[in-house]
Amino acid sequence: MKLKKYDFFNFNFNVYRKILLFYFLLVIFTVLIICTTLFYLFSKSAIKEISQSSQAMLGQTSYTSELIYEKVNSLAKIMNNDPQIVDVMYATSKNPVDEFNAKVRMSNISSAYPFIRYIGVFNKVTQRYITDQGVPVFAEQDRDLIESINNGDFSNYINFMPRKSSFFINQDPNIENVLSYVICPNFYLSQEKNVYLIINVDESYIQNLIHSMISNNTDSIFVMNAQGTVLSDTDHALFMNNLHQTPYIDGILNANQNKGYFTERVGGKKQLITFVKSNTLNWYFVSVQSYDQLISNTKKLRNITFLIAIILIVVSAVFSSIFLKDLYAPVRALVERVNKSVGVKPPSRKRYNEFDVLSEAFTHTIDRANNMESSYNKTYNVFRETYLYCLMEGTFENMTIDKKTFNKIETELEWPYFCILIIKIDQYASFKLRTSNKHQLLSKYAICNISKEILETLTYCQTIDLGKDQVGVLLCLSENAFPSEFMEALKKIQNTVENLYKNSISISIGDIVNHKNQISLSYGSALEYSNYRLFLGHKSIVHYDNVKQQLERTIEYPYNIEKKILSAVESLQLSNMDEAISLFMGKISELSFQQTLFYYHQCIVSIFRYFSNLLEVNTKNGLNYYDLIKNTENLETLQEIDQFIKTFCRDICNTILESKNKSFSHKVEEVEKYMQEHYTDPNLSLESMAAFAEVSPGYFGKIFRSVKNCTFNDYLNHLRMEKARRLLIETDESIASISQKVGIYNDNYFFTLFKKTFGITPAQYRKNPEKLSSI
Secondary structure, three states: OOOOHHHHHOOOEHHHHHHHHHHHHHHHHHHHHHHHHHHHHHHHHHHHHHHHHHHHHHHHHHHHHHHHHHHHHHHHHHHHHOHHHHHHHOOOOOOHHHHHHHHHHHHHHHOOOOOEEEEEEEEOOOOEEEEOOEOOHHHHHHHHHHHHHHOOOOOOOEEEEEEEEEEEEOOEEEEEEEEEEEEOOOOOOOOOOOEEEEEEEEHHHHHHHHHOOOOOOEEEEEEEEOOOEEEEEOOHHHOOOEOOOOHHHHHHHOOOOOEEEEEEEEOOEEEEEEEEEEOOOOEEEEEEEEHHHHOHHHHHHHHHHHHHHHHHHHHHHHHHHHHHHHHHHHHHHHHHHHHHHHOOOOOOOOOEOHHHHHHHHHHHHHHHHHHHHHHHHHHHHHHHHHHHHHHHHOOHHHOOOOHHHHHHHHHHOOOOEEEEEEEEEOOHHHHHHHOOHHHHHHHHHHHHHHHHHHHOOOOOEEEEEEEOOEEEEEEEEOOOOOOOOHHHHHHHHHHHHHHHHOOOEEEEEOOOEOOHHHHHHHHHHHHHHHOOHHHHOOOOEEOHHHOOOOOOOOOOOOHHHHHHHHHHHHOOOHHHHHHHHHHHHHHHOOOOHHHHHHHHHHHHHHHHHHHHHHHOHHHHOOOOHHHHHHHHHHOOOHHHHHHHHHHHHHHHHHHHHHHHHHHHHHHHHHHHHHHHHHOOOOOOOHHHHHHHHOOOHHHHHHHHHHHHOOOHHHHHHHHHHHHHHHHHHHOOOOHHHHHHHOOOOOHHHHHHHHHHHHOOOHHHHHHOOHHHHHO
């Protein structure tokens, strides 16, 4: 059937419809993706820049607040060191003169700090509260604070309390927001905590600082603590409100980073939330900005972008129809040619697929060609692989093969030089254990294909499965040398196999020979060189140049090093044992493969014989001689041999040590019983207990740790602290007396050791024993 020209614009043809539809959809999808991506990236970039600007502003506010905190600490130290204020702090009775002097002094000090509302001192003994404003008129405004101090609500050196305080201006009450710091100067002393310094920071100072930085698009900026309580806000009504249950506040408090930003709907509007955390104060500085106002210009850009996208889609639809004729021309020409040469008629229905016409024409011819080619290739590949194997073994003369196949193989081997490569799978024993037989065959098949694909870029080659862990490669060379990129190609094979199967391979390169009848010689040399993977390690490339110096090298067996190994094992000196074994391995690593293997077996046999009768290793530790030798067959590198010998010797050491520890455990039990009865003795020490056990201190420390799994001093300290903990609960004795009763006459050391052990001080534990269980 010959197609008319106007048919190419008829939607009856399936290919035409699909091309037009695909092209049109591709244009729409591409334009929409580009426009959407550009708009998204621009919006994201704008929001990021705004957030970074907000974070910088909040960071400045955080830094200023941290400076205020440092000034508060500094002010507390000044007050604590001022003689006139100290007289009132530690007074035992009311003294109006001292209180007036302290008031004047505090007034002078506070005037130097603009952020201070007022400061004061509270003496818990005299119940006198003196501020820089006077006493006791202003005590009413701080009644809640004084009650908290008397109730013991403040348990740290410096305590923070946001609150509302009443001041009288022209006899009219005025409520102000203050941030109060309550400092206990003698917090770290064992005496009662009866003195408190009170420093009240004016919250409006921080608010003015925030107002100086706020932008027009910012709805609010506020400061809150780690519990979500507002410490300062542009809206004064929110002061001291707890916003923890608010979703976006909860997200800030649970954030892992110290600063960040995100969008959230707040009050029905989408807002950009930016926050910065002060690690010093554990405060959060938060700004809330209207998202719509921030990206108002971006919305205009979005509308323009989508208008351009619609225009591009319409233009593309017009041009796709115009140029479709040329795009469809190859399909049209192919259908016409098949109709003329094969005479296949298209279906009679109006709409049909042009490829149905082509499929019917080509199916029969392709099937016949494929069947013939597949049958011949299978037969030929089997003959060729068998022939190559016989060439490598030197038995090709006994092989029977038809002349046609033989001539084809001979034609492929018409090269002047040949070389055999042997590829070995590293750690083959573990590879067999973790993979099935089917997977092993597939892996070797893949290694053959990978090697052939990479090496054929350099020269002609054939691969063959040699069984077990080996794959052979026959290289055909045009000259008596390898291509310049040959070594890089071998490394590429190794890396590709390792990436696919997570297992490395080693490659040995045989000698180059100049006739196919000598391929067996190249194969023999490749087998010999492959043994030297023992020295070069896994994923090595072995050839004559890097093993020639070892092929004929020999030395006498190092009996003196063997004696050092036996002596170190017998005396349980593991470091000396490892050093001697490493020295032994260094000696035999310079020899030929055969002599290295012989000396290694001789060393293993000597160690086994020396200790077998002494410890009955062959029965008690499960180290049977024949199993020992069998395990060495799977060792492929010197590092594995070195580790095997060390592990073998350590097993013997463990057996010796176990027999010795049985006799020492009884002595340790006697020492433990003595310590339980005499822990109050301040002279109890490692040396005295070593003398009690009749051994040296160093040796006693080792056996004590091996039996109790802790050092002697750790055990003694834990014993004394447990006794002290009970005395703190069960008696009313002083901490100093309890310290001496458990054998510690240094109060500071006792305090430090108790806090290190339980995480709290003795006084805190006596006051609240339940607190220990929650730590």
